[in-house]
Amino acid sequence: MEQLTDKQHEILTFIADYLRDHQSAPAIREIADHFGFSSPKAATDHVNALVRKGYLLKVAGISRGLRLTADAEELVRGDEGIPVVGDVAAGLPILAIEHIQGFLDMNAMFGNRKGLYAVRVRGNSMVNAGIHDGDHVIVRQSPMIENGAIGVAYVEGDATVKRIYRDGKSVRLVPENDAMDPIVIDETCPDFSVGGQVVGVVRNVR
Amino acid sequence: MEQLTDKQHEILTFIADYLRDHQSAPAIREIADHFGFSSPKAATDHVNALVRKGYLLKVAGISRGLRLTADAEELVRGDEGIPVVGDVAAGLPILAIEHIQGFLDMNAMFGNRKGLYAVRVRGNSMVNAGIHDGDHVIVRQSPMIENGAIGVAYVEGDATVKRIYRDGKSVRLVPENDAMDPIVIDETCPDFSVGGQVVGVVRNVR
DNA sequence: TTTTATACTAATCATATTGACAGTATGTAT
DNA sequence: ATACATACTGTCAATATGATTAGTATAAAA
Structure with a gap:
């Protein structure tokens, strides 16, 4: 150049x-x-x-x-996102190009952004899965969800993040917290729907 | 509107x-x-x-x-990031404008992007802080760090994410994992440096 | 029934904007 | 010495563009 x-x-x-x-x-x-x-x-x-x-x-x-x-x-500029650095050899500055393994670009990292949304998590029901109070979960909007995957469920107008298991008749919303118990709902319950599957977690520390 | x-x-x-x-x-x-x-x-x-x-x-x-x-x-809905939705009233589609509380824009959410970098975390030493194996931590590059904050330390060429306590003479790198013990290093050790303070966590689920 | 908003055609005007022409002066590489 | 790039002044024609005037037609609201 x-x-x-x-x-x-x-x-x-x-x-x-x-x-x-x-x-x-x-x-x-x-x-x-x-x-x-x-x-x-x-x-x-x-x-x-x-x-x-x-x-x-x-x-x-x-x-x-x-x-x-x-x-x-x-x-x-440098709008490619946040650089991801790898192992650091002695002496070289951390952000030297030699270390940069790629870029974190939120607009790309969770796949096609259409149909994604984020929900702020309240409570500690998913701490064992590394999802804490105040985190944002990234959700791919869809009523279909892999059995046992973490997803957003809407129960009586409230949004909740849980592991979701379905067996055709009933739905189990299983928290990842030893102190909490699963919720079981009838599949046909009119006040229940699945908002989508969690594909990411973003946390702003402090 | x-x-x-x-x-x-x-x-x-x-x-x-x-x-x-x-x-x-x-x-x-x-x-x-x-x-x-x-x-x-x-x-x-x-x-x-x-x-x-x-x-x-x-x-x-x-x-x-x-x-x-x-x-x-x-x-x-152009390029502002991923929409953050709030509570969902019955009947309204999830992504209706009424629910959108803001947008997750990684280029903005961690403050000035200059001086930020990301490191992929290996191991489970910080699980109690919600940082899991494979997560990316967002780091604000600086040798200064709040006492007791989570940061990236470079010890003998290896990067490690820990809570960092300094008392002038020694540095304690404290894991957030009940099964692991703190590491204590002399402040003057030539193979030690602080890479920066963790300001965010990003996880790609599955 | 009258008004108002939508959804256009057709033609014209004023101005925003670029690109080109004709120069001047300075420093640098050959 | 002689090109050549940089760094400018000053002016003008051509065109890109926004805005306006005048009018047609349809449908919904008052």
């Missing part, structure tokens, strides 16, 4: 910030105004340099048609 | 999709072309209706100045 001058980097950053804040690229004259240029040509020259070096694209024929290339997004 | 007609919903969806795919709003004429209108006025009318009903904003004086309001973003 070709090196950018300080000025070009400034201008690329301005364009990226503008795109993030305005959901739209700046006009050439807005770039010129921002940097105090009295001619749009000055901004055009910088933009053309950035296009030539592979950091910008110009969508021809439309207003505000500047777009960042993937390289530019990498340079100015 | 005022109800949208089918046509208005279609047009709002088109605008939202266009914004996502092009990093820019469509021009009025592009909306008209997409729907086969022979006059831009038809698209203008729909857009004005959406503005009046609170789903769109027009940034005056610029090209491609259409923006989605928060309500519209909720309606078309």
